[in-house]
Amino acid sequence: MPSLAELVHRIDTATPPGRDRAVDGLRALAIAGVVLGHWLVTALVAGGDTLRAGSPLRVMPELAPVSWVLQTLAVFFLVGGLVNGRRRGPYGAWLKARTARLFRPVGALAGVWAVSAGAMFVSGAELETVRTLGTLVVSPLWFLLVFALLTAVTPLVSRLHPAWPLAAVACADLVRYGLGGPSWAGWVNVVAGWLVPYCLGLTWAARGLPGRAAGWGLVAGGGLAAIGLVAWGGYPAAMVGVPGAPVSNLDPPTLAAVAFGLAQCGAAALLAGPLRRLLARPAAWAAVAAVNLAAMTVFLWHQTAMIAVTVAGLHAGGRLPGLHTAPDGLGWVAARLAWLPAFAVALALCCLLFHTYERSSVRAPRRRVEP
Template sequence: MTLTTLRASAASAVATIDARTPAHRDRAVDGLRALALLAVPTGHWLLGGFTLDSQGALHNASPLSSFGFFAPLSWILQMLGVFFLVGGYASSLSYRRARERGTSTACWLRGRLARLGRPVLGVTAVWAVMLAVLYAVGVPETTLRTGSTLVIQPLWFVGVYTVITALTPWCIRVARRLGAWSAAPLLGSVAAVDFLRYGPFAAAMPSWLSLLNLLPGWMFAYQLGVCWGEKRLGRRGAWFLLVGGTALFAALLLVFHYPTSMVGVPGESRTNSHPPSLLVLALAAAQSGAAILLRDRIGRLLRRRPTLWAPVVVINLSAMTILCWHQTALLAAAVPASFAGAIPGLTTGPDTLIWIAARLAWLPLFAILLALIGRYARGFESPWKQVSRGRRALAGLLAAGFAVFALGLA
């Protein structure tokens, strides 16, 4: 196939996608979701590395331990606030339309939760089989545990998102009553927990206290999205979020000395992301305000540029595949490389400028591997109509076994 033929085929596909997009489709919201989705693998691929021990096994490492200037990059790549904002917006509209069609709340929830659960069950079941195969061909157990940790790492997000999605009807009722102020108690809850675990009484606080931030911390932006979808959050509120979130973010960094990185740094006693600290909510507020203010511009751009709109559609159709399998793409390059020894950007420690340059050079390969994996893994996102109950039960058993191994319980 010649280059001219490829270009013609691509142009035809772009035109087809643009023509089949309904006029009422909110392209800006899809564009924001695609941007937030792409930030997840990009962040993990850039801010995650490996070291190779004397037995040839891989261990997790991070360039953030050696390069503090990487921390501001995490402010850009940490876009889960935008993802939850768009998720709340989309859920609000979807629930309203379902109720208008006469669909029950329980039926709507089953459909939404199944769409989240199938890909997670698929990736964990496949990895359960892969563990046995990789161990049989000589991959060290330490490498398998390292890989399992990376694979299961993004799945906590799906679990939290599932719980929050189940609370959508309640979120809508509160949004209709209180408007955007319905998100304020969530912010206050996280602030109170942060004060207890970082303030003058921190030494007397139990270690599990931070877990109280898990649900309200990630629900904050989702609630803002529900308010946006219910038309209870407009441009004035968006400006307040942008300015207020930015000011709070700066104060937490400069006055209250929160960790600079938005993701965990090995060796650091404090982390902003697991569970989320008040700094995460400040960033989410600023990002949410900016997203709402830029919505019209983004929408116009995607309507005028079909070549930009086509990849947005593809990314949105593969959302769960990207979230569930992007770490597998990284491991598909790193694990074979570990048998070859020290390869910059793959198996060498992320503590030199050479590593940074090499990792940037490897990013296209990771993307290609993810695309190849996704070609087959996307089937897990579709309804499992042809899958028998026995196979579903087997998949559940395999997934449970993988979770036990990945969490270090076996």
């Protein structure tokens, strides 16, 4: 069995010399933001034999700025545009490979949860509990559908300026909020909203990452626009969904969320240089490469890991603070932070068990580190 140093060296030498490691670093940061965000803002409250979903943001709205740090979906789509904009080879083969990587691991998740749901029903679990847990697992999958759609239309939107989908988002919000139009008009934003950072990534793939002035311009412009829309436009402060809130910035995406995403894209451009220098170090690159090679597994199974720890704790010790109790104050936040290592261990076990479904879709003949 190779030592850690040998493994780090092997990963470093297997990486193509021309690979932009900063892109992988940005993807890893985006994954970490999504995972930590879900683990921190999702509460499973035990009441009798039932588990119900809650959120500390509903009780403690002053924590909304945390969601501005950990809601990193725009960076996912930006990186997707950067990677897909550099595609080579026939479109059909490329699209087949990309969609296989996206959806092959979903089959394993669906199979495990179909069996789990059946076992819960047989054991007498409450319908609300099964629905709550199933929703937590399934709800992140919308991302894959949107990303797959944008990947498929990459040749059509490769020269589309991000300002056009941004204008579509603004018009949709104007119709549903400003003019009292139907709420379904907002579903245009499910595609248009994420097309903004995706098109930005395609543009940067063709022309190169912007300079510091342009990066700071996006940070300032997008950030100030998002703050203004929250302060005076009536948009919610949280950049994630809050149970029971009348408006969500993500379901579907709002103009505030898209403006915030532009600020994140600017920050990503500014971080690219420092990340590139950091990831020239073999040890740092090995860690980022490992995350990227298991990106889909981490994304699909992180909610299951949290659920597994929650259910195991319920059977072992009853109602545990930060795990089964209502998110009613900073004490709950402190307790939840203490549970994060347990969630991480459970996620690592999930990756060991199910990473093979992702590896089989990205294995290359020369075994290089793939995006």
